[in-house]
Amino acid sequence: MVTAFSIVFMRDLFAIVILFGIYSLVSASFFVNLDAVDVALTEAAVGAGISTVLMLGTLALTTRREKKSSHGPTLPLMVVTVTGAALIFATLDMPYFSDPANPIHQHIAPRFIEQSGQEIGVPNMVTSVLASYRGYDTLGEVVVIFAAGLGVLTLLGRFGKRPEITMPSPSMSHHLILRVIAKALIPLIILYGLYIQFHGDYGPGGGFQAGVIFAAAIILYAIIFGTEKAQRVISPTVIHILMAVGVLIYAGVGVITMFLGGNFLGYNVLAHDPVHGQHYGILLVELGVGVTVTAVMLSIFFDFSDRKRIQSIEEQ
Amino acid sequence: MNNFLGLYNYWIVIILMMTGFYIVIAKGNLLKKVVGLNIFQTSVIIMYVSMAKVKDGAAPILTEGVEKFSNPLPHVLMLTAIVVGVATTALALALIVRIYEEYGSVEEDEIHEQDGSF
Structure with a gap:
């Protein structure tokens, strides 16, 4: 909260972005405290990692200082105070914190908690709700991420014209310490990503978090050794294909279950034993999620970094 | 817990x-x-996750000897919301970059000035 308040008063956008990263990390630890380990993992990887990198990329492409706003803070402050007071008044009718008798714990949640062990056979309830009970929602969200990746691509990407970029991308490979540490860390990050991806059924984790962690490993490589070298490892074309492949894996699993006589995304028919079917289904679907998330994050990052190089070529 | 706290x-x-x-x-x-x-988005996420908390409950992963779990459903919804959030943030940042390239500024006032609106 303190970090959130200082963001209001700071002018230096660079400091704001770093503070925002700290804010995300603090809220991640807050989520652990509230038993939401999966959410905490996601927030730590996404908020403190990827969004900070993207915002820094935007800073590099635009400007660093905020100018003084021309209108005074009185009117917005009044609006905010009135809204806040109204909301606090509204909370008086809300159920108390952490009371097991709250309405939210009565409706469908007990069924998830009691039945998912037998029906899905996956210890992590978050995974079984995410990939099986609410598989439609998750498919929709993967499509949203895919669409956002496409949007960034159309706004910043270079379709058609493709000017040949001869300028070397900025890199930090002359820093010996950074280079050595990064080389030691990147395999470990990828290994950890794989663990998160495939162990998500048993512990906290899953496709979303693993995808972000994979992307973070490659982005780290691109920052230290330069974008070109990273793009030689995994070319933009491959990334763009992978973006679609992930969504297709997810939707494909749904279509296959339909052909096997089940419902769309009803994994029970995938194997002779319904529980095994659920296992296969969740594994495949999480793989699709992981592939799409990795590819979209990488595509967005490369769009930003290529843009910077195009800008600096045009300036010359 | 029978008070406003x-x-x-x-x-x-x-x-x-x-x-x-x-x-x-x-x-x-x-x-x-x-x-x-x-x-703003994080505050909404905190609201959902804090509603999911059950007193003395554990993280919703089936383990032997644990019977009380926090509610897994809000966790699922918020987990995907975070990832979708970062994707939309990236889209917003891309728009900002394009605006900067067109107008040479990311300040609302200067953009309005150039458009002649207001």
């Missing part, structure tokens, strides 16, 4: 939410507005 989680959420809201409506810098929107 049992509602403190909502109040934290509202304070954070209003901080984000204030940044969005009072500040002219577009990047700062995006940060404000993200703070």
Whole structure:
């Protein structure tokens, strides 16, 4: 909260972005405290990692200082105070914190908690709700991420014209310490990503978090050794294909279950034993999620970094 | 817990939410507005996750000897919301970059000035 308040008063956008990263990390630890380990993992990887990198990329492409706003803070402050007071008044009718008798714990949640062990056979309830009970929602969200990746691509990407970029991308490979540490860390990050991806059924984790962690490993490589070298490892074309492949894996699993006589995304028919079917289904679907998330994050990052190089070529 | 202090989680959420809201409506810098929107989003996430908490409950992973779990459903919804949030944030940042390339500024006032609106 303190970090959130200082963001209001700071002018230096660079400091704001770093503070925002700290804010995300603090809220991640807050989520652990509230038993939401999966959410905490996601927030730590996404908020403190990827969004900070993207915002820094935007800073590099635009400007660093905020100018003084021309209108005074009185009117917005009044609006905010009135809204806040109204909301606090509204909370008086809300159920108390952490009371097991709250309405939210009565409706469908007990069924998830009691039945998912037998029906899905996956210890992590978050995974079984995410990939099986609410598989439609998750498919929709993967499509949203895919669409956002496409949007960034159309706004910043270079379709058609493709000017040949001869300028070397900025890199930090002359820093010996950074280079050595990064080389030691990147395999470990990828290994950890794989663990998160495939162990998500048993512990906290899953496709979303693993995808972000994979992307973070490659982005780290691109920052230290330069974008070109990273793009030689995994070319933009491959990334763009992978973006679609992930969504297709997810939707494909749904279509296959339909052909096997089940419902769309009803994994029970995938194997002779319904529980095994659920296992296969969740594994495949999480793989699709992981592939799409990795590819979209990488595509967005490369769009930003290529843009910077195009800008600096045009300036010359 | 039979007093108003049992509602403190909502109040934290509202304070954070209003901080984000204030940044969005009072500040002219577009990047700062995006940060404000993200703070707003985090407050909503905190609200859902804090509602899912059950007293003495454990993280919702089936383990032997644990019978009381926190509610897994809000966790699922918020997990995907975070990832979708970062994707939309990236889209907003891309728009800011394009605006900067067109107008040479990311300040709301200067953009309006160039458009001749207001």
